[in-house]
Amino acid sequence: xxxxxxxxxxxxSFGGVQALKDITIDVHQGEILALxxxxxxxxxxxxxILAGVHQASSGTVFYKGKEVSFKNTQEARAAGISIVLxxxxxxxxxxxxxxxxxxxxxxxxxxxxxxxxxxxxxxWKLFEKSGxxxxxxxxxxxxxxxxxxxxxxxxxxxxxxxSELMILDEPTSALSKGEVDExxxxxxxxxxxxxxxxxxxxxxxxxxxxxxxxVVFRDxxxxxxxxxxxxxxxxxxxxxxxxxLGNLYHIRQRKEFSDDVVLDVNALTxxxxxxxxTFSLHRGEIIGxxxxxxxxxxxxxxxxxxxxxxKEGSVMICGENTFRKPIKCAISHGxxxxxxxxxxxxxxxxxxxxxxxxxxxxxxxxxxxxxPSKEQREAxxxxxxxxxxxxxxxxxxxxxxxxxxxxxxxAKWLNIKPDVLILDEPTRGIDIGAKFEIYQxxxxxxxxxxxxxxxxxxxxxxxxxxxxxFVMQHGDIVKEYHHSEATENNIMYYSTLGRTExx
Amino acid sequence: xxxxxxxxxxxxxxxLLMCLILTILTPRFLSVGNIRNLFWQATTVGIIAIGQxxxxxxxxxxxxxxxxxxxxxxxxxxxxxxxxxxxxxIMIVLTGTFFGFLNGFLISYARLAPFIxxxxxxxxxxxxxxxxxxxxSLIGLPAGYKFFGSFKILNIPLYTIILISxxxxxxxxxxxTKLGRFIYAIGSNEExxxxxxxxxxxxxMIAYAITGFLCSIAVIILTSRLGAIDPDTGSxxxxxxxxxxxxxxxxxxxxxxxxxxxFIGVFFITVLHNGLNLIGISPFWQGTAVGSVxxxxxxxxxxxxxxxA
Numbered sequence: 001x002x003x004x005x006x007x008x009x010x011x012x013s014f015g016g017v018q019a020l021k022d023i024t025i026d027v028h029q030g031e032i033l034a035l036x037x038x039x040x041x042x043x044x045x046x047x048x049i050l051a052g053v054h055q056a057s058s059g060t061v062f063y064k065g066k067e068v069s070f071k072n073t074q075e076a077r078a079a080g081i082s083i084v085l086x087x088x089x090x091x092x093x094x095x096x097x098x099x100x101x102x103x104x105x106x107x108x109x110x111x112x113x114x115x116x117x118x119x120x121x122x123x124w125k126l127f128e129k130s131g132x133x134x135x136x137x138x139x140x141x142x143x144x145x146x147x148x149x150x151x152x153x154x155x156x157x158x159x160x161x162x163s164e165l166m167i168l169d170e171p172t173s174a175l176s177k178g179e180v181d182e183x184x185x186x187x188x189x190x191x192x193x194x195x196x197x198x199x200x201x202x203x204x205x206x207x208x209x210x211x212x213x214x215v216v217f218r219d220x221x222x223x224x225x226x227x228x229x230x231x232x233x234x235x236x237x238x239x240x241x242x243x244x245l246g247n248l249y250h251i252r253q254r255k256e257f258s259d260d261v262v263l264d265v266n267a268l269t270x271x272x273x274x275x276x277x278t279f280s281l282h283r284g285e286i287i288g289x290x291x292x293x294x295x296x297x298x299x300x301x302x303x304x305x306x307x308x309x310x311k312e313g314s315v316m317i318c319g320e321n322t323f324r325k326p327i328k329c330a331i332s333h334g335x336x337x338x339x340x341x342x343x344x345x346x347x348x349x350x351x352x353x354x355x356x357x358x359x360x361x362x363x364x365x366x367x368x369x370x371x372p373s374k375e376q377r378e379a380x381x382x383x384x385x386x387x388x389x390x391x392x393x394x395x396x397x398x399x400x401x402x403x404x405x406x407x408x409x410x411a412k413w414l415n416i417k418p419d420v421l422i423l424d425e426p427t428r429g430i431d432i433g434a435k436f437e438i439y440q441x442x443x444x445x446x447x448x449x450x451x452x453x454x455x456x457x458x459x460x461x462x463x464x465x466x467x468x469x470f471v472m473q474h475g476d477i478v479k480e481y482h483h484s485e486a487t488e489n490n491i492m493y494y495s496t497l498g499r500t501e502x503x
Numbered sequence: 504x505x506x507x508x509x510x511x512x513x514x515x516x517x518x519l520l521m522c523l524i525l526t527i528l529t530p531r532f533l534s535v536g537n538i539r540n541l542f543w544q545a546t547t548v549g550i551i552a553i554g555q556x557x558x559x560x561x562x563x564x565x566x567x568x569x570x571x572x573x574x575x576x577x578x579x580x581x582x583x584x585x586x587x588x589x590x591x592x593i594m595i596v597l598t599g600t601f602f603g604f605l606n607g608f609l610i611s612y613a614r615l616a617p618f619i620x621x622x623x624x625x626x627x628x629x630x631x632x633x634x635x636x637x638x639x640s641l642i643g644l645p646a647g648y649k650f651f652g653s654f655k656i657l658n659i660p661l662y663t664i665i666l667i668s669x670x671x672x673x674x675x676x677x678x679x680t681k682l683g684r685f686i687y688a689i690g691s692n693e694e695x696x697x698x699x700x701x702x703x704x705x706x707x708m709i710a711y712a713i714t715g716f717l718c719s720i721a722v723i724i725l726t727s728r729l730g731a732i733d734p735d736t737g738s739x740x741x742x743x744x745x746x747x748x749x750x751x752x753x754x755x756x757x758x759x760x761x762x763x764x765x766f767i768g769v770f771f772i773t774v775l776h777n778g779l780n781l782i783g784i785s786p787f788w789q790g791t792a793v794g795s796v797x798x799x800x801x802x803x804x805x806x807x808x809x810x811x812a
Contacts, residue, residue, distance in 0.1 A: 307698065326702070327697065327698065327700055328700050328702060331700040337698070339698055344692075344694070344695070345692075345694055345695050345698050346695065346698075347695065348688055348691045348692040348695050348696065348758075349691075349692070350691050350692075350758055350759070351687065351688065351691050351692075351758070355684065355687070355688070358684075359684070359688060359696070359699045359700075359701070360699045360700045362681055362684055362685075363681075363685070363699060363700035363701045363702070364700060365681075367681070368680050368681055368682070369679055369680050369681075370679050370680060370681065370684060372679075394507075412699065
């Protein structure tokens with residue numbers, strides 16, 4: 001077994017923060033290696049050092065037996081190592097072919113203008129080499145492509161550089177289940193061609209499906225490595241978190257919920273709906289909305305909350321009609337919503353934790369003046385209740401980890417004591433320890449009477465928390481399940497293929 | 504330095520440095536007469552800069568302040584000459600506030616870009632000002648009008664008390680009320696604020712309306728002391744107000760800044776103009792000086808904020 005990469009005593013610090021401590025690992029040629037760990041564990045940092053994005057503070061990296069130290073990604077790429085990051089480096093108005101050959105002098109050298117035909121011909125060759133057909137053509141503009149297709153283009157770019165080692169950093173965070181399967185096929189095809197793949201992720205089910213070997217990071221340190229075939233999820237979680245988290249499915253207490261209807265949606269239609277939506281949510285109940293990306297779940301949530309106005313129908317929150325009324329109206333009647341994109345819409349990153357937590361309560365109150373001591377007391381109480389790890393209420397939210405940022409967003413809404421809480425992908429991009437804490441919080445809220453409208457693409461999450469599950473497909477609610485009847489398989493079936501009469 | 508007012512403190516130090524240099528260069532700078540002058544010269548820019556600061560905090564901008572001041576004064580002046588002084592004053596305030604609301608409405612509810620809308624309003628108000636009196640100035644204003652520009656309490660001019668009071672009220676409003684909180688939130692992340700339940704459109708509009716109101720107050724004081732209302736009243740004042748706000752540390756992308764900084768910025772600009780005059784530098788250089796200071800302070804702000812993160 002040849003090692004394509006050997007790292008010895010790699011350490012990295014950013015300012016005062018030590019991201020990696022004394023890492024010594026090998027990467028075997030031709031394997032699919034998974035680097036896993038919670039957010040901040042250091043897995044991404046190591047991957048970036050190998051690809052030339054960062055430089056190690058100390059230690060050595062050997063690539064194909066020779067010591068290397070890449071100053072930038074170009075040097076790494078020229079040597080045969082490329083990386084696909086979470087933020088793509090593609091230019092939206094240019095075509096696929098133009099993006100792939102953007103940095104390639106040969107395409108531009110001999111004339112003043114680009115040699116389009118040559119670029120497109122070469123691009124077709126690269127598509128073939130990838131072994132997967134995404135049904136794309138080299139002249140398509142990047143801005144017209146879906147996230148999954150763009151990611152494919154990023155990977156194909158690496159072929160243009162004849163990469164021997166390809167690193168994928170959290171590649172599936174923006175992909176739907178179907179697209180993830182396509183990506184996995186692509187990764188297997190890479191392996192078949194002798195390319196070594198390093199896969200950075202915190203999604204355990206994908207790791208098990210894809211990798212040959214797993215290396216676990218925690219708090220910047222190497223914890224252990226396992227052969228995928230010989231390990232299991234429980235062992236992996238324990239290694240990642242350092243403690244036993246218990247069973248996901250035992251989180252939900254399943255108390256009896258009341259007959260009180262707090263959210264009543266009747267014959268609601270919006271831009272996405274085929275058939276009108278009709279359902280009721282009771283006090284203390286959790287309804288989980290599952291389906292593929294683009295099924296219309298977020299659009300439905302936004303229609304209920306009043307972010308986008310629906311076309312026809314009615315929305316009653318605690319008995320009051322909020323149909324086509326501004327967000328303020330839904331809030332004043334007891335509804336809250338945590339949006340899908342936490343960083344963009346859920347919190348105001350530059351503002352302090354205190355100001356974020358008090359914002360909705362302030363918007364909902366009739367008083368003109370702020371009461372600083374009351375505000376601080378309430379915020380401190382919520383920080384404690386939700387176990388938010390902060391240094392000071394006056395630090396900006398941007399200084400917190402993803403999980404804690406989400407808790408701040410939740411705290412903002414709990415501050416108005418909502419009767420209905422809409423959660424749109426509440427644990428996306430959050431590491432497993434924080435995820436479990438948020439599940440406990442959700443269960444706690446439901447047990448105390450809050451009704452929850454949960455949108456999630458993570459099936460274990462939906463299955464563990466929901467009392468009823470609605471499966472959406474292409475804008476319609478195609479199936480309703482009681483939690484005892486639902487399985488990952490039948491939810492997946494209705495998300496993609498099956499349709500029954502809508503309610 | 505971990506203070507919330509880090510940028511403002513730096514600008515204060517720069518300001519004091521400038522005063523020191525000027526004191527050394529010309530003994531007239533610190534004379535009683537000149538200091539009185541400084542406080543007068545800061546008044547019009549200062550009052551309007553309060554509104555400009557609120558607007559810039561929402562990530563907007565108001566280029567029309569000079570025009571609003573002019574049309575308010577001119578219409579109010581006509582009313583004053585043809586009816587009574589109080590009615591004239593009411594007209595000035597109503598006109599200023601009206602144009603402020605107009606800006607606010609177009610920017611908030613019609614969702615047009617602040618730069619474009621206020622550029623349009625500037626043009627319209629300035630031309631209306633000329634039309635209304637066919638280009639001539641209004642003179643022969645009622646004697647009582649002089650009150651605003653000249654009245655003193657304990658030898659302190661009323662207009663200075665008004666200036667400082669407005670800044671204090673504005674500061675309290677920004678830091679201690681809903682309106683202030685929402686202005687910062689809107690400037691920082693408008694969509695997140697909206698999704699949190701803030702009536703974004705309403706509060707943005709209010710910022711422009713307040714500014715229109717402040718323009719009318721400022722122009723009353725200004726024209727009262729001059730004793731006449733010229734059609735080019737307030738011309739060019741938008742640049743000084745924006746400069747004052749930016750020098751005071753507010754970020755053009757919104758959400759960062761304070762009235763404390765704007766206050767320092769107002770005096771910075773005023774001392775700059777005043778100092779250059781005293782030293783005997785040609786008035787044509789004033790523009791270069793102000794422009795350079797704006798660029799330098801924006802650069803400084805970028806450097807300081809980067810280190811803070």
